[in-house]
Amino acid sequence: MSKYENLLSGLGQKIYSAGDISSDASQMNTPAEKKALTDGIYAAKATYTDPAFFKFYSAIDRTVVFDLGAERTVVSACCSFLREDSTAVQLPDYLRLLLSNDGESWQLVGEAGKPDVQAQSAIVKMSIEPNAVYKARFAALTFPVRCWVFCDQMEIFGSKTVEDGAK
Numbered sequence: 001m002s003k004y005e006n007l008l009s010g011l012g013q014k015i016y017s018a019g020d021i022s023s024d025a026s027q028m029n030t031p032a033e034k035k036a037l038t039d040g041i042y043a044a045k046a047t048y049t050d051p052a053f054f055k056f057y058s059a060i061d062r063t064v065v066f067d068l069g070a071e072r073t074v075v076s077a078c079c080s081f082l083r084e085d086s087t088a089v090q091l092p093d094y095l096r097l098l099l100s101n102d103g104e105s106w107q108l109v110g111e112a113g114k115p116d117v118q119a120q121s122a123i124v125k126m127s128i129e130p131n132a133v134y135k136a137r138f139a140a141l142t143f144p145v146r147c148w149v150f151c152d153q154m155e156i157f158g159s160k161t162v163e164d165g166a167k
Contacts, residue, residue, distance in 0.1 A: 018061035092143035099136035
């Protein structure tokens with residue numbers, strides 16, 4: 001059994017966009033206060049109608065920020081996204097993991113590129129494995145949204161105690 005756990009389990013998040021989202025477009029997004037990204041419920045089907053998916057709409061990058069509550073060890077991150085060509089739900093071109101001790105100064109510690117998926121409808125995990133073990137109080141996952149991005153879970157793995165040697 002791994003000594004690492006999902007540090008995001010049950011946490012709420014703050015969602016930031018790289019630009020303004022119109023009021024019409026913002027109504028098409030899942031409300032930011034909904035904890036669907038960290039509730040441990042994965043989509044059962046690769047379709048936009050599965051209620052487990054958190055919906056991001058409008059062609060603007062998103063950054064999802066989590067307060068881990070205290071300084072923690074962070075070793076990896078994973079997000080589960082939907083690709084459904086028939087409804088314009090696309091995988092993000094990349095997924096980035098940023099960490100911070102104060103929630104203001106951020107360090108990019110890892111990135112995953114868009115995987116090559118041939119299926120027209122699939123649930124795809126994008127994982128980030130940084131080249132070191134880090135310590136942080138805040139974690140952010142950032143990705144571009146072209147039209148729609150649907151995500152059922154965001155996970156950051158680590159431990160609640162800070163390991164010796166963590167950066």
